Amino acid sequence: MTRIFETPLYPYARSRDQDAQATIRHPVIVAGAGPVGLAAAIDLAQQGVPVVVLDENDRVSHGSRAICFSKRTLEIADRLGFGEQLVQKGVRWNLGKVFFGDRKVYEFNLLPEEGHRRPAFINLQQYHLEHDMVSRLRQLQAAGAPIDLRGRNRVTAVVPHPDHVVLTIETPEGPYALEADWLIACDGAGSPVREMLGMGFTGRVFEDNFLIADVTMQADFPTERWFWFDPPFNPGQSALLHKQPDGIWRIDLQLGQSIDRTRETEPERVKARLRQMLGPEVDFELEWVSIYSFQCRRMERFREGRVIFAGDAAHQVSPFGARGANSGLQDTDNLCWKIKLVLDGTAPETLLDSYTAERIQAADENILNSTRSTDFIAPKSANSRMFRDAVLDLSAAYPFARPLVNSGRLSLPCTHDDSPINGPDGLADGPSRTRPGSACPDAPLASGDYLLDQLGNGFTLMGLATDAPGISGLRVVDPGGRITPELRARYLGDASSALYLIRPDQHVAARWSTADGATVEATLARVKAGG
Amino acid sequence: MTDLVLEPNIDRPDDLYADLLEAHEGLDEAASAALNARLILVLANHVGDRELFRAALAAARNAGS
Ligand SMILES: Cc1cc2nc3c(=O)[nH]c(=O)nc-3n(C[C@H](O)[C@H](O)[C@H](O)COP(=O)(O)OP(=O)(O)OC[C@H]3O[C@@H](n4cnc5c(N)ncnc54)[C@H](O)[C@@H]3O)c2cc1C
Numbered sequence: 001m002t003r004i005f006e007t008p009l010y011p012y013a014r015s016r017d018q019d020a021q022a023t024i025r026h027p028v029i030v031a032g033a034g035p036v037g038l039a040a041a042i043d044l045a046q047q048g049v050p051v052v053v054l055d056e057n058d059r060v061s062h063g064s065r066a067i068c069f070s071k072r073t074l075e076i077a078d079r080l081g082f083g084e085q086l087v088q089k090g091v092r093w094n095l096g097k098v099f100f101g102d103r104k105v106y107e108f109n110l111l112p113e114e115g116h117r118r119p120a121f122i123n124l125q126q127y128h129l130e131h132d133m134v135s136r137l138r139q140l141q142a143a144g145a146p147i148d149l150r151g152r153n154r155v156t157a158v159v160p161h162p163d164h165v166v167l168t169i170e171t172p173e174g175p176y177a178l179e180a181d182w183l184i185a186c187d188g189a190g191s192p193v194r195e196m197l198g199m200g201f202t203g204r205v206f207e208d209n210f211l212i213a214d215v216t217m218q219a220d221f222p223t224e225r226w227f228w229f230d231p232p233f234n235p236g237q238s239a240l241l242h243k244q245p246d247g248i249w250r251i252d253l254q255l256g257q258s259i260d261r262t263r264e265t266e267p268e269r270v271k272a273r274l275r276q277m278l279g280p281e282v283d284f285e286l287e288w289v290s291i292y293s294f295q296c297r298r299m300e301r302f303r304e305g306r307v308i309f310a311g312d313a314a315h316q317v318s319p320f321g322a323r324g325a326n327s328g329l330q331d332t333d334n335l336c337w338k339i340k341l342v343l344d345g346t347a348p349e350t351l352l353d354s355y356t357a358e359r360i361q362a363a364d365e366n367i368l369n370s371t372r373s374t375d376f377i378a379p380k381s382a383n384s385r386m387f388r389d390a391v392l393d394l395s396a397a398y399p400f401a402r403p404l405v406n407s408g409r410l411s412l413p414c415t416h417d418d419s420p421i422n423g424p425d426g427l428a429d430g431p432s433r434t435r436p437g438s439a440c441p442d443a444p445l446a447s448g449d450y451l452l453d454q455l456g457n458g459f460t461l462m463g464l465a466t467d468a469p470g471i472s473g474l475r476v477v478d479p480g481g482r483i484t485p486e487l488r489a490r491y492l493g494d495a496s497s498a499l500y501l502i503r504p505d506q507h508v509a510a511r512w513s514t515a516d517g518a519t520v521e522a523t524l525a526r527v528k529a530g531g
Numbered sequence: 532m533t534d535l536v537l538e539p540n541i542d543r544p545d546d547l548y549a550d551l552l553e554a555h556e557g558l559d560e561a562a563s564a565a566l567n568a569r570l571i572l573v574l575a576n577h578v579g580d581r582e583l584f585r586a587a588l589a590a591a592r593n594a595g596s
Binding site: 386400404 | 564565568569571572573576
């Protein structure tokens with residue numbers, strides 16, 4: 001059987017650009033068609049910005065990688081038009097079990113907050129996500145959106161100029177050149193573009209190796225997340241069992257520091273390990289095996305003139321907490337509307353400095369969280385192991401210790417508290433979770449719709465118990481006659497009225513108890529000017 | 532936050548100290564260290580307040596030679 005990641009999805013085809021007399025200039029070129037590059041392309045094309053995507057490959061990323069996608073990612077996918085496919089296919093789970101040594105220490109229910117259209121997260125193979133993204137891109141293309149995905153187009157040279165970038169691209173039929181007003185580098189952790197510009201990528205390297213195995217099982221395992229610390233079948237290390245769609249389970253086994261990679265990935269050896277873990281009576285089939293190790297690091301800045309970095313190219317985290325692809329999609333969510341305004345000439349280039357400021361804050365938060373998880377899962381010293389084990393022992397007996405158990409913290413969107421483009425918080429009694437810089441939490445509306453479906457792509461005003469002033473070019477969300485309890489709790493709190501100015505990426509730009517048109521317009525102008 | 536109490540606050544200090552030693556009796560070094568770790572975490576949860584806990588950490592660190 002050919003697997004999804006072995007099938008060419010966007011095979012090489014000669015482009016007219018390769019035969020042009022003079023080098024062709026495009027407004028935006030995206031280097032890399034991983035999840036982040038594809039998100040950038042869909043976002044821009046959906047807003048009418050012509051975009052060319054180049055990838056050295058012609059298929060979804062090889063093998064099995066990410067499996068957990070967070071609510072924020074699903075909400076972004078909804079705005080980009082492929083959220084439903086993900087949720088239909090994805091696996092939801094609520095029950096987690098934690099084991100220490102040979103015993104279960106506790107179990108927990110995620111008890112997700114009600115009143116959101118999307119679940120806290122889903123499990124879905126990254127190749128399905130990428131496949132759905134390419135389908136969405138094709139759908140946009142068919143509807144006439146200016147989007148061009150070029151397989152087996154490898155970027156081999158990048159020369160930055162003050163107002164454009166010149167790229168050399170290698171294809172099966174030889175090289176050609178292109179120019180771009182803006183280059184978005186989404187070319188992954190090894191980012192050749194980053195290397196070509198000689199930009200650093202510093203941080204912490206972790207020595208531990210992890211084996212991932214995707215297996216199909218006949219057994220009727222429950223849809224739960226099981227995490228083992230120091231289990232008998234993998235002494236001194238950790239293990240994770242997680243369900244994916246298609247009857248596939250992800251097994252993640254910590255292997256330790258000095259290992260023989262070739263030997264550890266031999267199918268017979270992997271199977272022997274798994275038999276110990278699953279028990280001799282469980283039949284399983286290996287779908288995919290690989291070994292990974294990881295770094296936590298980021299670039300010093302995410303923009304160098306007309307080249308902007310996003311996703312793994314800009315920052316890398318450990319997989320614990322599922323922050324790689326999830327944060328990469330938040331990068332392009334943050335970036336694309338800003339590029340569009342700059343290209344339209346309605347915002348100065350300095351607006352893009354807020355991309356760097358906000359997404360570096362997010363990258364640091366993600367690195368901090370994933371480093372802490374890593375230190376809990378794979379303690380680096382005898383002392384840190386002692387405290388880790390103390391927490392686990394206590395967690396079996398007392399609820400207080402359970403929040404200290406860290407096998408990966410759920411990826412939540414960062415609140416950009418000190419962003420240069422935050423407007424005023426004129427709602428002293430308002431809920432903290434919707435202060436300026438926050439990603440808008442979803443809420444059901446009286447109409448039966450969900451709030452987030454009413455937002456996005458442009459700036460929006462929402463008035464609660466106050467009228468939103470009419471301003472040309474600003475969409476107004478009317479929550480309908482009745483303010484639902486969730487909407488009230490999340491956006492009003494103890495305030496009697498509220499007016500929210502919401503960015504195209506569904507983040508709160510400013511809020512007031514009430515404001516006139518001139519105030520809102522002045523704030524909007526300041527946001528667009530980059531603060 | 533309430534200030535960290537660094538004045539005498541233990542009623543019958545000799546008895547409490549004896550409780551501490553007794554809890555460790557017969558334990559080897561590793562088991563003793565593990566018990567201490569659990570004890571710190573139990574007390575830390577009781578304190579709850581991070582600033583207060585950090586003040587306690589600093590006080591403990593300062594007194595070391
Ligand atoms: C075991 C594992 C588990 C993970 N689990 C999760 C998870 O649960 N949740 C999560 O959010 N993240 C997870 N991640 C991280 C996630 O896989 C990455 O963060 C994500 O793939 C990054 O996407 P990207 O588009 O930035 O880069 P990539 O997916 O690496 O894509 C880069 C693209 O650029 C192309 N390219 C490279 N060089 C060139 C060039 N010179 N010219 C043209 N194209 C080029 C490549 O072909 C590739 O298609 C996990 C990772 C691993 C390894």
